[in-house]
């Protein structure tokens with residue numbers, strides 16, 4: 209593919225700093241790869257080139273792109289800031305006595321324990337995650353702790369001394385364990401680079417290329433300055449409109465400081481978008497009309513690439529998002545778009561719970577970025593074992609084993625003994641359990657042979673939660689997974705069908721190389737593109753997320769999601785108890801087809817036949833239960849699936 213003028217200028221750039229600041233899909237990453245390929249062609253040894261990317265996968269993909277341009281193995285160094293830092297520190301011998309990496313869960317566990325101490329009583333209501341965010345922001349912004357506190361956590365300012373003590377304790381605790389968290393790795397690397405301990409990499413890498421520069425933090429920029437101080441050969445590409453990592457200390461304004469951070473730098477812009485149709489670009493431009501703190505740019509298609517207008521789908525009781533998406537996916541595939549060219553994006557994983565189950569049920573293979581598949585989560589696996597034990601006619605030994613493992617007071621040795629006895633033919637009723645586990649096991653047995661009903665499943669969840677979640681953490685998100693699973697079972701009503709539709713499909717569709725639809729958080733979709741993109745929950749409280757204190761970043765997230773689509777873009781508006789309102793970012797862009805109150809009826813005289821005049825698919829409404837005078841645009845109905853639900857009327 210031939211490069212446009214500015215792309216070519218960037219590729220041919222000889223030395224010194226250069227910034228490519230341009231909108232989505234304009235070929236920034238492509239240009240970066242072409243420059244690497246040209247450098248190698250012109251004789252620069254590949255080992256002297258360092259590509260810094262946001263994820264390891266992105267580095268691998270970029271290497272592949274370079275290989276396809278150069279037609280030879282690409283030995284450039286490539287990876288995330290963290291992975292390159294870790295390897296360099298290992299090489300320097302600075303990781304020799306490492307006691308371990310303090311990852312998110314270890315941090316949360318430590319903080320939970322610490323916050324229980326009497327001395328931290330006044331801040332114990334604040335979630336450990338908030339303190340983790342605080343520590344990370346301090347590291348990444350290189351700001352004084354008190355300043356970070358006042359700028360980002362105003363409600364904690366009154367307890368500043370306590371927060372700072374907590375922070376000191378955390379540092380001491382890590383020192384005692386000789387452990388680092390992820391931010392420490394970058395801080396230690398920066399200090400090694402500054403103190404010239406790490407001369408090797410700074411000298412070895414003669415060309416540094418950074419993708420997604422808009423999401424680099426101050427700490428990372430300091431690292432870059434030190435890495436290229438001998439030659440200033442740095443090329444950065446980025447788009448301030450796609451800055452979505454402020455929680456890690458990256459701000460959209462930062463990209464504009466490149467010229468001062470790297471004096472003598474050259475700037476180039478790219479204007480044409482090679483990815484999407486004109487209709488998708490117009491939509492993306494409109495989403496950003498009121499955006500603040502960014503350099504305005506308009507996306508223009510590089511060619512006459514026309515397509516359909518982005519489509520909106522309003523979910524309601526009888527028009528379920530999950531079913532619509534599955535239908536679309538099959539439809540597009542029949543018309544030639546493989547599964548892997550179709551993506552479903554969402555702001556938060558909880559928006560795709562039911563969709564995952566529907567995809568599984570319909571046998572649509574999917575891969576998930578930015579989070580585990582619902583069915584791979586350990587609490588869901590444990591709960592599936594309980595469901596299997598309770599509702600399956602036959603007892604599967606594996607499910608029984610998993611259930612027994614959940615029983616309190618049952619040690620590994622006793623469990624092993626029981627399992628051996630069961631394998632040798634011992635009857636379940638003759639199992640001898642220690643008293644504590646006996647009680648729970650009897651309770652579990654009392655659920656066996658019960659019918660699959662809402663009440664029974666709710667009781668089972670209440671019974672299962674203390675067994676599955678042994679810590680006192682907030683497990684509400686995980687409990688939502690269990691509810692979703694049991695609702696699916698209630699819908700299917702038959703254990704064997706549930707097993708073959710859901711559990712078995714999980715095993716069959718777990719092949720990494722297969723053609724599979726992509727499910728991804730918007731954050732993890734950064735830098736990627738697909739022929740068809742569905743975006744879930746275009747609602748207030750979803751995007752922007754509830755109580756967001758950075759609405760502009762939420763807007764940019766939507767922009768990132770929209771600009772991943774090449775040909776086909778569909779946005780889904782939910783209509784549930786939690787999500788009612790259309791997102792403020794698209795309200796002005798949607799075709800006016802909102803449900804309006806049906807004026808022509810008298811509430812008292814309304815019955816399910818007269819109601820049927822107002823809904824699209826009357827057959828699904830079995831009985832009208834209630835119409836509120838306050839919200840006459842919705843009615844509570846009993847559906848043909850025995851569910852009580854609200855539906856909208858159209859006038």
Ligand SMILES: Nc1ncnc2c1ncn2[C@@H]1O[C@H](COP(=O)(O)OP(=O)(O)OP(=O)(O)O)[C@@H](O)[C@H]1O
Nearest residue numbers: 209210211212232233234235236237238482483735
């Ligand atoms: N000169 C060109 N001619 C044709 N296609 C191009 C050209 N430059 C880039 N492309 C194609 O445009 C698409 C977008 O390119 P790329 O991913 O490099 O954009 P980007 O600016 O990094 O996007 P984003 O910031 O949205 O992730 C890719 O499919 C790429 O192959």
